[in-house]
Amino acid sequence: MLWSRYNTLFRSKKTGRFCYNSLSNSLIELDEKHYALLEGCRQGQDISCAQDNRFFVRLREKHILLEAGEEEGLLLARQCQRQANCFNSSTLGLTICPTLACNFRCPYCFESSQQSGKCMSTETQNRLIDWIKEFTAIKHLSVVWYGGEPLLAFDTICSLTDRFLALGLSYEKVGLITNGYLLDREKIRQLNELKIDSVQITLDGPAEVHDTRRMLAGGDPTFARIMENVAALMDSDYAGLCQIRINVDKNNFESFLGLRTELLERFKGKKLYVYPGHLNILGDQAYDSCCCLNTQEWVDFHLELARRHGMLASAGLHPSYRLDSTCVATTHQGFVLGPEGELYKCWDDVGRPALVVGTIHRQESITNPVLWARYITGVDPFNDPECRNCTVLPICGGGCAHQRLLAKYHGRKEIQYCLPYKTRLIDFLEGYIDSVRTRDICTALLQPGSTPAEPLSWRVISPDPALHAADRAGEVTSQITEDHVAS
């Protein structure tokens, strides 16, 4: 049996002993005896004689121990799945910028076309509908309204939605990214009809901070009006989710928690999600990138929120599996559409002529097949030997495709596209384990007659409630086996 390259065996002062495998995204808590056993395996000792042992079976299931060649086979299967996802022809995913104009002048904005007054012409809208019809295999159309500020072209959103709905496709996962300033009651009233199931509004902290950073083109403040609109949205019959993204950097991160708490208390019981957004300057914006939290500081910020305030990101601290994940940039039928019909692969590319991959106005819409291919295949982490051998590849997935593209093809070697699991995996796992302990303690405390669970010799800890419950039940049953109960 071979020790997986995706294993992390670690001893934590606070939380115990663990083995994590990123290929199965599984975490096993160990007593000293089982930890020592795995430490031996890591150093090359063979424990294949114990194949009928329940512990051994679980190690095999979780890909912690493998036969020669098995891991390459598993990777090949995952690569195949990723490619299948990238070349899925049943969905057309469009991020549509009905205009690149914006009424705000945020100093860190990566777009450079805010002063453009261009909105999507009727000709381009007509062509867009015909262009969509050319994707004869699609069953689903997914749209995010983006910009610029999309509400400056609200009429275009309305007219295009009517025509999308008439196409007879499943029209779902429709989102709106807005600065919130123009989201008045009249527009809110139409959100359900427009099938918009999620609205994202950005703040930069409380009024005194926000208004110095997210101001109108003339410099006037925006916070009060945005909050009026958020209140109107929360007070309406809108059925979707409102997400408030609070941009965070070194200048304002301390105000994040207070604003989040205020918003959640004010709109208690409403479909509102408030989360921090990482300001990350990659372009030539006129904003001091020294103000940005670097990756390590960003991770510390989140871990501190979890440790001291019990606040976790929506995806939590447990890593998510990303080996076969895709985004609009890496799927062959994912596009960001500019107001003149130009096509990009990534939201970050909007307004940059050099990063246009095509146009809907030509029969062969891909005019820069090399750039298109670089996004879909060129940045595939499976093609990178360093990634294939990285302990966290399955939960990193190669990082951001856009950042990877800049580093690999545009000479931006300074860009760190790897996810922070590469250097902080154990910190994330310890945070997750701590949250599991909190839940276990709270559950036991509120259950009459219960006592704390006896320590087990090993157990699988899973973020999936069903799996977690099943595993715990399994371990309880297995307490009768000698090698499974703590001595």
Place this chain on the structure above:
Amino acid sequence: MSLEQAQQFIERMKTDEAFRTKIMAEADVEARLNLAKVEGYDCTVEEIKSVSSELSDADLNTVAAGGWVYSCYSCPGLGGTCSSYC
């Protein structure tokens, strides 16, 4: 009574085995919370539930939640890392 005291109480339950054993020796929930109050942690059942509710909604239900609508796959389980405002 406060959420902060509930958080401190649960933190001590996690880290102090003798304290945990003492509290859990009481059979019913009310007696446990009364004992906690004697130890300086004045909290209610609802506040204890609140301590774990964010965890239930987020970390422990990662698979069910599946992240948020706009997050591209690169977001490292934290959200908002993408400069495209995901």
